[in-house]
Amino acid sequence: ARAPRNGPNTYVGVTDTEQIVLLQEDEEGDTWEPDWPIFLITHTDATAYSAWRSTQHEGTYRLLTADEWLYAARGDDSRPYPWGYAFDSSLCHMRDSRPGKSIPTGVGTYAKDVSPYGLKDVAGNIAEWTDTVLSEDVHAVTGAAFNSLPIMCALDHTMSAPANSNLVHIGFRVLIELSDKK
Numbered sequence: 607a608r609a610p611r612n613g614p615n616t617y618v619g620v621t622d623t624e625q626i627v628l629l630q631e632d633e634e635g636d637t638w639e640p641d642w643p644i645f646l647i648t649h650t651d652a653t654a655y656s657a658w659r660s661t662q663h664e665g666t667y668r669l670l671t672a673d674e675w676l677y678a679a680r681g682d683d684s685r686p687y688p689w690g691y692a693f694d695s696s697l698c699h700m701r702d703s704r705p706g707k708s709i710p711t712g713v714g715t716y717a718k719d720v721s722p723y724g725l726k727d728v729a730g731n732i733a734e735w736t737d738t739v740l741s742e743d744v745h746a747v748t749g750a751a752f753n754s755l756p757i758m759c760a761l762d763h764t765m766s767a768p769a770n771s772n773l774v775h776i777g778f779r780v781l782i783e784l785s786d787k788k
Contacts, residue, residue, distance in 0.1 A: 641712035643732040645777040649745050649769035652735045652778035659780070666783040672738035672746040672764055674781060679729075679749070679761045681722030686760045688728050689718040693756055698730030700754045708752045725779070729759045732777040735767075743769045751775035 619627045628638045647655075652669055659667040670678065679688065687693060695702040697718040699711050714726040721728050730750045738746040744766050750759040753775050757763065767776060 636707075636709055639710075639712060642710040643713050643727065643777050645710065645732045646772045646774055647735070647777055648772045649735045649767075651772070652780075653737075655778075656780050665785060667780045668783070669735055669737040669778060670748075670781045672736045672748055675734065675736055675748040675779070676761060678723055678725050679721045686762065688721050688761065693759060695756065695759075698750070698759055699727065699752050700730045700750055700756065700759050701752065702756065703730065703752075710752050728761060730754065733765065733775050735776060735778045740766050745769055747776055 619629050621627055628640060631637055649669075656667040656669060685691060687697070689697050698716050699719070701708045703716075710731055713731070714720075716727070716730065719729050719731075720726050728749055731752055733747050733749045733751045733754070736746045736748055740746055747765040747767050748763075749761075750763070758765070767773060
């Protein structure tokens with residue numbers, strides 16, 4: 607019912623049969639790739655998707671809390687980055703990672719930006735909604751994005767946004783709670 611957009615720009619097309627499709631080129635001249643992570647999604651959208659997905663598959667799908675996200679991104683130790691203790695912009699996708707306009711990249715493009723548990727893109731590419739409520743209708747956002755400053759790439763850095771925000775740098779990741787039957 608609502609195509610992702612940022613201000614007046616629409617980043618997807620709608621076919622005659624009302625399917626949402628990627629544009630060959632958006633209004634800013636960027637080519638969107640199907641392996642990019644999801645973004646321009648509100649917290650409400652992410653929660654609704656998780657609830658729908660839970661009806662389609664075994665298990666319960668939901669957003670992670672900020673603490674669950676940090677544990678999944680960092681593992682058992684206190685490393686500030688998935689690759690260790692020193693920041694290096696070439697190891698994740700943030701605004702200083704490469705020359706030119708910074709836009710998202712395909713999931714897993716940066717091989718060192720992987721948590722001990724195999725989560726890809728935890729220090730860059732797209733920040734993620736969590737289910738942690740910080741104040742009325744404001745949720746914690748974890749991870750860093752393609753347009754983030756270096757300080758934002760530290761795994762314990764948390765931002766916030768109103769639940770109805772659909773920002774170009776925020777997407778989501780789901781946790782799947784499997785039943786005891788499996």
